[in-house]
Amino acid sequence: MDRFTVYSIALLVLISSAIIVASYIGHKKGALEGTDDIVEDLATSTTHVQAKEIVPAIPEKLEPIGFTLAGVFGGLLVGYFWEDVFGEGGRE
Amino acid sequence: MHISDGILPLAWCGIWYAVCIPFWMLGVREIRSRTKEDPKYLPTLAMIGAAVFVISVWHIPVPVTGSCSHPVGTPMAAIIVGPFATVVISSIALFFQAFLGHGGITTLGANTFSMGIVGTFTGYATYVLLKNRAPVWLSAGLAGFVGDMMTYVTSALELALGLNPHSVIYHWWLYFLGYGPTQIPLALAEFAFTAGVVSYIAVNRPELLKVGVAHG
Structure with a gap:
């Protein structure tokens, strides 16, 4: 394997580990609310529009x-x- | 920056779609001409498209603010595959993300405009302006930071224009305050990974990087 492949695999393992750790923290502490939801809640509270699920x-x-x-x-x-x-x- | 269906008035959804059309056309043209020049361009584009899809849907918790958000990945994509092609792959990523509860179909134009056009072109312009004056890692990193923040500045503007036409500036600021505090640490993360990926490719696979910048 060349250096590029080795580093790419190392990066893959690193990112996967970060996802697993973050998932575990989320599982233990409860998921944090996303900023998209926070801002949409703010928008709906001032204008009374409501998000719709089309798909x-x-x-x-x-x-x-x-x-x-x-x-x-x-x-x-x-x-x-x-x-x-x-x-x-x-x-x- | 994923605005859901039903939030923006339909007229504004149409306007954002209309704004995107020329960028999509130029993007398809860019992809066609690059593919003709180099058959390896298409698999690279597919790989970068997959990266944009994952990066822009991966919610990262920011404990300081008690909320989570995601980077965008489009500045990195623009440096590697070109800015107009990035608009096309952003739209494809955003389309599929609508089925995962992020964004929507009527708001695809608005979301493409913020992440795929403004995020892409501000990041790309930052990189092009700095690449001969600063090290690759710094110019790429700043491209990531600027593109990330500008995406959210634009989303806040889209909401303010669509929902609060009588007090656009106030609500633009208000909506951005909802995004900003969580987004700043993530924009710093975007700085780090854009700098890392681009400078690594510049050293080890410089021919890949030329694809995006040489024609841009």
Whole structure:
């Protein structure tokens, strides 16, 4: 393995560890509210608008599956079929 | 910066979509021409798109403020794959994030404008302005910091324009106060990882970096 690959794998392990630690802290202490929700609450309190769910959000427990599906569809549609959709004359 | 469906008036949703259209068109053109020049560009773009998707949905807790938020990743993407292409991959990331309860479909234009256009171009401009005057890590890091903060400044402005047209400045400031205190530490984190990634690539895979900057 070259240095680039070794460092990339080390970075992957580091980021994954940070996610696991943060998840554990969140599990123990309860999740902190996101700033998007805080600001939207502020906006709704002054203007009486209400957030609507137009697209069905995936339940939290199914998010890993959602991420996988997003990756598969995103990768296939945007990556593999890019030439067919946007390329001149389609895939050669 | 993920504004949900139902928050912005439909007229404003339309305006933000309209603003994004030329950037999407130029982005698709940029991707087509770069792919023709270098077939390796497309997998790089896909990889950076995946990174933007994860970075911009990954909520990081900030215990000091008792809330959490996320970096944006678009300044880093703009330096590596180019700014217009970053607008396209940001929109794709934001579209899929709507299904994870972050953002929305009617607000996709507004969210693309804040993260994909303002975050991208302010970060990219910072990098381009500084790259010949400062070390790579510093110019890339400042690009990350500026792009991150400007994304949230813009989201606050979008909310104020759409919801409080009679007191835009006051509410712009008010909404930004909701984002700002949590976002500053995360913008510093964005400084660190943008500086780290870009300077590492500049040393080890400089040809990847040329893809974004040489044509930008």
